[in-house]
Structure formats: structure tokens, C-alpha cells
Amino acid sequence: MHLHWLTIGGAVEISIQQELEQIRERGLYRKTHLIQGRQSAWVEMDGKKLLLLCSNNYLGLADHPALIEAAVNATTQFGVSSGASRLVSGTMELHERLEAAVARFKHTEAALLFNSGYAANTGIISALAGRGDIIFSDRLNHASIIDGALLSGARLVRYPHNDHNALARLLEKQRGSGRALIVTDGVFSMDGDIAPLRELVGLKAAHGALLMVDDAHGSGVLGEQGRGTAEMLGITEGVDVLMGTFGKALGSYGAYAAVSQELRELLLNRARSFIFSTSLPPSVLAASLAAIELVQSPEGANRREQLRRKSDLFRNSMRSAGFTLPDGATQIVPLVTGQADTTMRFSEMLLDEGVYVQGIRPPTVPAGACRLRFTLMATHGSDDLIWAAERIIAVGRRLGVI
Numbered sequence: 001m002h003l004h005w006l007t008i009g010g011a012v013e014i015s016i017q018q019e020l021e022q023i024r025e026r027g028l029y030r031k032t033h034l035i036q037g038r039q040s041a042w043v044e045m046d047g048k049k050l051l052l053l054c055s056n057n058y059l060g061l062a063d064h065p066a067l068i069e070a071a072v073n074a075t076t077q078f079g080v081s082s083g084a085s086r087l088v089s090g091t092m093e094l095h096e097r098l099e100a101a102v103a104r105f106k107h108t109e110a111a112l113l114f115n116s117g118y119a120a121n122t123g124i125i126s127a128l129a130g131r132g133d134i135i136f137s138d139r140l141n142h143a144s145i146i147d148g149a150l151l152s153g154a155r156l157v158r159y160p161h162n163d164h165n166a167l168a169r170l171l172e173k174q175r176g177s178g179r180a181l182i183v184t185d186g187v188f189s190m191d192g193d194i195a196p197l198r199e200l201v202g203l204k205a206a207h208g209a210l211l212m213v214d215d216a217h218g219s220g221v222l223g224e225q226g227r228g229t230a231e232m233l234g235i236t237e238g239v240d241v242l243m244g245t246f247g248k249a250l251g252s253y254g255a256y257a258a259v260s261q262e263l264r265e266l267l268l269n270r271a272r273s274f275i276f277s278t279s280l281p282p283s284v285l286a287a288s289l290a291a292i293e294l295v296q297s298p299e300g301a302n303r304r305e306q307l308r309r310k311s312d313l314f315r316n317s318m319r320s321a322g323f324t325l326p327d328g329a330t331q332i333v334p335l336v337t338g339q340a341d342t343t344m345r346f347s348e349m350l351l352d353e354g355v356y357v358q359g360i361r362p363p364t365v366p367a368g369a370c371r372l373r374f375t376l377m378a379t380h381g382s383d384d385l386i387w388a389a390e391r392i393i394a395v396g397r398r399l400g401v402i
């Protein structure tokens with residue numbers, strides 16, 4: 001069905017069809033792929049088996065028996081829905097238990113749950129900063145951080161990626177012109193590299209700013225206990241807001257801010273995505289609780305070790321074939337391919353070969369920096385990864401990328 005969408009008064013029609021056509025022409029058209037079954041290392045698409053190399057289910061917990069059992073039991077005991085925002089129909093026991101577990105896990109006084117990482121970032125940032133304040137954001141931060149900053153009404157200053165010296169100069173230049181919030185990804189989602197948290201902690205202290213770290217890709221994965229980027233870098237204080245998610249390495253869904261008691265109180269009163277949205281349901285809360293426990297257990301440590309090994313194996317196989325990969329040692333392995341059309345052709349050809357990886361285009365990454373973003377899982381088989389690297393190398397040669 002075609003909608004007729006006119007300028008007010010009816011003079012000009014800008015059809016939805018035309019808009020979609022423009023998206024297609026620029027090579028930016030997006031669509032979903034239907035897969036059958038679970039988010040395991042291998043998935044099925046149209047009856048065909050594919051090695052899944054684009055999931056954030058890094059530790060393979062999304063179909064772990066312990067999480068499934070916890071979700072089923074919680075549903076039986078507490079029902080399916082939380083019914084409303086927690087400020088309306090009450091906090092359920094599982095919300096409190098999960099917040100206590102997050103605070104223990106992250107070594108903070110308190111924690112506040114959010115419905116997703118996107119909801120957390122938009123809610124937290126717009127609660128902390130407002131008109132007259134300045135948000136200093138790494139140029140490669142996740143889109144949800146940018147959206148939070150735009151929503152806040154504060155001035156957004158984007159600093160060059162991971163360049164703490166440039167940030168220092170920008171902070172110096174803005175001295176006296178409002179409160180400052182520095183925001184960075186812990187592990188950058190499209191590049192897999194790590195923020196210089198130690199330097200950022202120093203800067204925030206020197207300038208009286210607040211520091212927020214979005215550790216969506218570090219939590220569960222980095223550090224001895226899986227507490228994330230800060231743990232890996234040996235930083236125990238100075239990060240005011242540790243944001244993390246349950247939907248990636250923890251195999252569940254939702255997000256949190258691990259903060260001081262005082263900041264929790266402020267967020268609970270100010271974060272609109274917390275206030276005006278139905279809270280997470282019992283099944284999800286229980287699965288996240290099970291995941292936090294698992295991540296800190298010997299099994300969790302073992303899965304982290306597996307993930308590191310698989311990431312190294314894949315990176316080395318790709319490099320020895322002649323692919324240039326950026327530095328970085330996490331489970332995110334970007335292969336920068338440049339233009340959107342080559343990138344999408346590459347990923348389509350890989351689908352035919354049995355390798356499932358997404359092409360990443362603007363606005364997720366800057367124009368001309370399109371890439372295949374490979375993500376590793378602890379549950380990938382070593383032989384499967386070597387096989388996949390061979391397929392990628394073969395297609396890369398056919399496309400003239402190597």
C-alpha cells in the first residue's frame with residue numbers, strides 16, 4: 001500500500017517509495033535475515049547452515065542451560081510481565097536482587113537497571129547533562145551515546161578517537177563554561193579497540209568532570225573476573241558511571257548503570273527511559289542473574305580464555321593471508337573494506353559460502369570506512385574458524401580486496 005505523504009497544504013509529495021529508493025541508491029538499504037533456531041555458533045538460514053560470525057553473544061551464554069532454567073523458573077514463579085514502570089507498580093524482588101548482584105560484580109555502591117543499552121545511554125546522559133553543560137564524547141562512540149547527548153540539550157563536543165591529549169586541550173578551552181561529562185565506549189563496538197581509561201580518569205579529576213564508560217563489549221569479557229575494561233586496566237575508582245549491558249557477553253537482555261548511591265537516586269528521579277517505560281520482566285532478570293554468577297565462576301573464566309584463543313586464532317589466520325587488520329586484541333575483528341557496495345557484495349558472497357557476517361555502513365561507521373565486522377564466540381570451533389578464514393580469503397581474492 002502506498003501512503004501519500006504531502007507537505008502541509010498538499011503542494012509537494014515526497015513519497016515513501018522515493019525515500020526508500022534513495023536509501024537503495026546510496027547502497028545503505030537494510031533488511032533482516034530470518035534465521036531458524038538458536039543463536040549458536042552455527043545457525044540455519046533457509047535450511048542452510050552458516051557459521052555465525054556477527055553475534056555479540058561472545059561467551060555463548062544465550063542458550064546456556066543455566067540461563068534457560070532460570071528464565072523458565074522465574075516465569076513460573078513471578079509471571080511473564082512486570083506490569084509497569086517500577087515507579088508505578090513497584091519493584092519486583094528480582095529487580096532488587098539483580099541490582100545488588102551488579103553492584104557487587106562492578107564493585108560500586110549501587111546499580112540501576114535499564115531496559116536496554118540504548119535506553120540506558122539516552123536516559124543516563126540526558127539525566128546527567130542539560131542546557132549549559134558540555135558532553136565530551138569520543139568520535140567513535142556508539143550511536144545511543146550520541147542520541148543521549150542530543151536529547152540532553154547539552155553542547156556536544158566530539159573529540160578525536162582515543163586521543164586524550166586532544167581531549168585535554170578541548171577541556172582546557174572550555175574551562176568555566178559549564179559542567180562537563182566525558183563519555184567513552186570501553187571497547188569500541190565497530191573497531192574492537194580499548195579506551196585509555198587511566199588517562200581519562202586523570203583528566204576528569206583535573207577538570208572536575210564526570211566520567212561515564214559504556215562497557216557493552218567489555219563486560220563479561222575483559223579482566224580476570226570479567227568485570228570489564230576498567231578491571232583489565234587495573235582501574236578501581238574514578239569512573240562515575242559504569243554502564244553495561246546484559247544482551248551481549250551475558251547472553252540475556254537489558255542494561256545497567258553501576259554508580260554511587262547518590263547517582264542512582266538522581267538517575268531514578270531524572271532518567272526518562274527509566275521512569276516512563278515498563279521495567280524488565282522476571283524471565284530476563286533471572287537469566288541476567290544467572291549470567292552474572294556464571295561469568296564470575298570458573299566456567300566463566302574458561303569461556304573468556306576460549307574467547308581469547310579463538311579471537312587470536314581468527315586474527316592470525318586472516319593476517320597471515322594478507323588482510324590488514326587494525327591493532328586490537330578483543331573479540332571484535334573489523335576488516336575495513338571501504339565502500340558500501342564492495343562491503344555488501346563481500347558479505348553476500350560469504351553467505352553463499354556459509355559464513356554469516358554483516359557489512360557495516362554509515363551511519364554506523366563514517367563514509368568510506370565500511371567494513372565487515374567479525375565477532376568471535378567462545379563456542380566457535382577452532383577448525384570451523386580456520387575453515388571460515390579460508391572462505392573469507394577466497395572471496396577477498398575474488399573481489400580483489402587482497
Ligand SMILES: *Cc1c(COP(=O)(O)O)cnc(C)c1O
Pocket residue numbers: 116117118119121142144185189214216217245246247254255
Ligand atoms: C549494543 C550497544 C549498546 C546498546 O545496547 P542494547 O542493550 O543492545 O540496546 C550501547 N552501547 C554500545 C557501545 C553497544 O555496543
